[in-house]
Each structure stands twice: as C-alpha cells, then as structure tokens.
Amino acid sequence: MNIMKPIQSLLLALVCTLLLGGNGFSQSTPQAFTGAQIIPISGEPINNGVLVVEDGKITAVGGPNTRIPRGADVHDMSGKIIMPGLVDTHSHIGEGDGGDRSSALHPDVRIMDAIDPRSDTFRKALAGGITSVNVMPGSGHLMSGQTVYLKLRKANTIEDMLIYLDDEKSIYGGLKMANGTNPIGGSGFPGTRAKSAAMVRALYVKAQEYQAKIEAADGDESKMPPRDIGMEALVEVLEGKRTVHNHTHRHDDILTAIRLSQEFGYKLVLQHVSEAWKVADEIAEAGVPASIITLDSFGGKLEAAEIKNANGKYLEDAGVLVGLHTDDGITDSRLFLRSAALAVREGMSRKGALESVTIANAIMMDIDDRAGTLEKGKDADFIILSGDPFSVYTHVEETWIEGSKVWDRSNNEDRKYATGGYEIFRGEIHTHHDMGDSQ
C-alpha cells in the first residue's frame, strides 16, 4: 500500500511537467538562439546573430559575440531567419461578432464576450507567424463594437489572451467604426454618407456631455451621471485611451474619417484605405496611420474597386505610418508575410514592408513597448523562418510567444494548420458583409 504513494506522486509530478513544459521550455531556464540571421526591425539585420530570452522577455539581441548566460538552452538556428512575431491590425479570427441589427451604433458591445479561445483559426494565425492581433467585429455598422488586442498564447479563456493597455486592466482593444456603403441601409441605419457622419457626430457630442458631467462631479459619487457602458467606452475614446479603427475605402470617406477624428480629438487608425493612393498626402498631413490590405485582384466590392496593391508604396512615399492586415478571412492568416511581399512587388521598400507587419502595427495598437521588434526588454515574441521573409518558398518553422514555443512546423499536428488537411479547420471563416455564394 505504502509503495503506491510515491508512484502516485511521481505520476502527478510527471503530469505537471507535461502540462507546464509541454509547449516549450520552463520559463526560468534562459533560451539562446544562435546562428540565424536576425531581423530585429529596430535595426539592420544581424548575420550569425544571437537572441537570448528569459522569463518571457528578450534579454539580449546581438552579433555572434553576444554573451549567452550560463545554463542556457542553446538552439542552433544556422541558416534560418529570426524576426519579431507578426502583428495583425485587422482580423476576424476567433469566431466572434459585434453589434446586432438593432442599431447602427454599438459602442457598448465587446467582441471579447463572443470569442472562442479554442478556435482553430488562432492555430492558423500561429502557423502564419502572427503573435499579436487586433480582432474586430464586422463593418456593417457605424460602430460595431469594441475590438480586442490578443496575444495568441495557449488559452482556456479569452482573458488568457488579452493584451492590457493600462495598469487597471480596463482597456485591451479599440473601437471599430465604419463609413461608406457598409453601414448604409436598413431600419435604424443611415441612408446616406452625410447622415452616417451626422449620427456619429451626435453620439460623440453626447459622449462629450457625459464626460463633462463626470468631470464636474469631481469624484463626488452623488453627482455622477448614471452609468452608461456605451458612453464609458466613448469617453475612453475621447480621452485617447481607446483607439478608433475606422473601416474606410473611398477617398472622400477616408477624409471624412479624418475630419471626425479631428473634430473630437480621438486617436484614429484608418483601416483598408483602398483609395489611399488618391489622398496619400492628405493622410500624411493629418498624421494618421493607415492599415492596408493587399489582394490578388481588385474588384468584388464596388466602393473598393479602385484598390491598388501599390497603396503601401504611395503611403510610404508620402510619409504615412503604414501597416498591413489580413482581414482574415479576406486574406489568409497563414500567408500574412505574402501580403507584405505583394506590397514589395508593387514598389514598397523591403524595410517598410517588414515594418508594416511588425512595429508599425504595434504602434497602431499601442503595444510597441512590448512587441513589434526584437529588442532587450520586449516580450519574447518571435518567429523562425526557413528563408527570406518575402519568398514564396519560405515557411514559418516556429512561432514563439513570451518565451514559449506555441507552434512548430516539424510537429505533424501543428504542421497541418499551415498546410490544411482533413478535419483540420472546423471553425467557420468569418463571412464578410455581402460575401455571397463562394467557390
């Protein structure tokens, strides 16, 4: 009888080891990656570089003489390329949604209340090297709800994935807005572009008044306005704590989005910006960042019919901070680097295109203090590539988040999320507004 106890303990210990260590390496042992070309984004590529990671953070990045801590697990990555984990500013993975058809304006609705942290779409993104992502509700509303910024850590709950932007852990995303044709039409929805703008402005005016009441109360609970969760979110927007991600295609809609952000003084990221090439200078002058998409062809959506894959080049030349996004399922998260390569194909610089899937997006999501480059002190989010980031022949081989390996192409179960296969993708791909019959 007595002999069973040690065996039980041993088994328990074994199970614990498996649970904790199964996805990577114990957090306390430093990890060193040697021999690869490191593209830190924050500086020039380093040949035969060394990346050292400890407790989920980067502790050193440098050339072959970089000191490797005693006792570190050393990974020989000769012939590989290491770059920061990719950051996607606009995606619909996770099978969540936002506002319903009861209203055109849903600042109160949070997509975090609808996301399935076990969705296979997250595995698909890891297979593409994406480590941080802004998951947004759709674009069929003037405001479809609050977005979430996620780290694609292994998660049981959505909270396990959130990226908190403040110490109170109250902000972990932006606010999705849309203009142009998507939010137009239907009961309670605008019928024209000018009505769209008027409805948004009226709501922000209300939010300003709500904000003024809170300020006037000056901490006196009895003088506070009744709690309104939609207004609270908009006050966060007015205070610059919550960024507006504004879906917009046509050149005049782009300028309307900028105009409203200037009137109310909120932080804006332009999303899609299909006709950016027509108003690149105006966007630059406003100092607003643009998150764009590259596609296999134009067309399919009337107001976006004049989109150009050269938008990246036009915006870069004008001096705009340019990011790229997947808009998954419009493009496939597994091929996010391809999106950047297509921008290079149409004239964007390699440097700009590399930034557009890393640090530029991190800046737009206010997470550049922890993601987007390989620099000492940042989160150890990085990917190991078999070759040049922009080559069709290159595969993402490993994806690491905060010092843990979360995806490994050499593991057959993981590999299927890169290639596809029988019964691999069970979750439905986000169906976009008016996607119609497909394939």
Add this chain to the structure above:
Amino acid sequence: MRLFKKLLLIPALLLIFSFNDAEAQIAVKGETVYTMAGDPITNGVVLIKDGKIERVGSASSVNIPSNYEVYEAKVVTPGLIDAHSVVGLAGHLNQEHDQDQLETSSAIQPELRAIDAYNAREALVKHLRDLGITTVHTGHGPGALISGQTMIVKTAGETVEESTVVPAKMLAFTLGNNMSRAITKPGTRSKGVAMLRQELVKAQDYLEKRNGDEEYSMDLGMEALADLLEGKLTALVTVHKANDIMTAVRLQEEFGFPMVLDGAAEAYLIIDELKEAGHPIIVHPTMIRTSGDAKNATFETAGMLYEAGIPIAFQSGYEGYVPKTRVILFEAGVAGANGLGMENALRVLTIDAAELLGIQDRVGSLEAGKDADVAMFNGDPLEYTSNVIGVIINGVKVK
C-alpha cells in the same frame, strides 16, 4: 485605271496595319527560357513572326534578323493558361449588371453559351493578362447542377470573336453543397443527382432521334447534352468532398461522357480511386478559403496529385466577393512551394493545362509553329516579388 489604283491601295494599307500590329516581328531573349518542350535554355531566344513562333534556341544558335524588335527578360515562359475561370462573364464591379456567370432561374440550363456573355474588355481580363495569363478557359460558373457552357479565349482582343479560341468547350456541372442559395431545387444532394440522371436519360433519347432519320423538334438544352454524350463537349464537374467526387465518377461511368473534375478539395483522400478513374483534375485554387465543401482543402493537393501522375491544371476559380478573381500565377506559387516544386508548377501552368484543355497544338509551349504567346519575368516567375515585365499574345506585345 482608277479602280486599279484603289485596288493597289488595299494591300498597301493592309501592309501598314500588319507592321504596326499583328505581324510585327519580335525576338525575345531570356537568361532562362522555359520552352516546356525539352530542358530550359540558358541564354535562349524566341523568334516571333506573323503571330507565330518562328524559332526557339540558344543565343549562339539563333540569329536575330536586324528588323526584329528585341525584348529581354531574366525568365521567359509560354503564356500561362488558366484552366477554369469565370472572368469576362463575371466583372470586377460585382453588381447585378456585370455578373453573368450564373443564371438562377433553373438548376439545369446547358443551352447557355459563354460566347453570348463574354466581355472581352472586362478589367479583370486585363488584370490576368498583365500577370502573364494569355489563355483562359472561362464561362458559366459553379452553383447550379448545370449552369451552362464554357469557352476558351485569349486575353487579348476587343470582342468575343477576336478573343475566341474554342467557342464551346465544356458544360459546367456542380455537385455537393456548392449550389447557389438562389436556386431552390434540388434540396438534397441525391435529388440533384437524380435530376441530372433523368436529364441525361432524356438526352440519350434525344440523341437517338438526332442521329435517326425521322423529324424531331430541336431543343437547345438537349442539343448541348447530346453533344456531351457524343464527346463534343466535356463535363466540367465542380465538386469538393470525396463522396461527391465519387458520385461524379459514378455518373460519368453510367453515361460515358468525357469529364474533368474541378476543385476536388478532398481528392487526396481518394487518390487511388481517382488514378484508376483517369479523369484530369483542375485543382482548386491553392489558397481557396477553407470553408464549406472546400474546408478540407490543402496547399499540398496539387503536389500530391501531380506525384500520383494525375493530370492537373490550375484555376483562378470563382470568387463571390474580394478579391473578385484569383490568379493562377499566385496559386501555382503557393503550390510550387508546398510540394509541387517550381518547374513542375510551370509545366502545370502551361503545357499540362494546354493538354488538359486539348489546345496543345496551339499553345502551352514555345515551339515553332505555335501561337506566339509569351510571358516575361524579371526573376523566378513564382516568387511573390518578381514582376511580369512583358506579355505577348498572338505575336503582339500587349504589356
């Protein structure tokens, strides 16, 4: 005398036209020329005269006459062949007025001809052309049991007549759950197959009458199905799930028509059966969205089918939203990088597609006597960051 002068003028005018246009003489020099008829030629030359390929060889063996316009590229390939598209019937605006790939008034309409709907000036046609695609098998799309006919076009020409290579090539069938929501019948898969079988039985009777001596009243739909049964048209069956693919094979065995499988996302599950059945496969776009019937699609399917010796070709397919078309050059790239390999992918893009479509006498390789359709690249054609720097169709530089 006056008449004589006028008559003289006509050939003179023709001569001027031909010099400016169709019959310009061109030499294309490539650091690597993939002829698809033998090994790639290092420092190769393609001579083009009167719209046809005149000669292909190494720079040391081919003299370029002094009056030939000379173009140079890193890589030269035959014009690429998209084995299944809907462009020209489907327009980029995606509005009712430019979507002619699917008529939803009934589930079976084999009488619908592609030539009556193809818009040669559609912007998506130019989009494909600018990416090196010179021949497209296009027409009615998936979404109905039989949606209509397809045709083969060159991506040059301003009218359907100028563009046409083969005016009626295949009949577009769809099996499985890919039926358009706008078509109410059939309500189940088995009902759909029953409807098709009944229609084909009718066509067998019709064909008997057509081949007989007695008078019969002409039926356009039956005409097309009779052509199918006689092998003048081929069935293009869009189908993804393994069980539905086997249903297509069963249907073909019952009625004996020529068949090409299209899409075939789960083909890798039944490779032995498909090899035995012997039907070519126009494999789904490599980057097809993994949803609906195609949710089990893989990047590696093209490579696996090629490895098994099943004839395949690439397609841009049908897209209902954004992007409005895919591009076989890009689909081949991802397939090439996922098991198929670069040179095999180039073969599938050119000569293999030509053979699958039965137009290998005219296109698909750079050989003397074939149509002068050429694509020029500034690097590996499959690389994301390479550009198409020139396109020649029927001996005319169109990009």
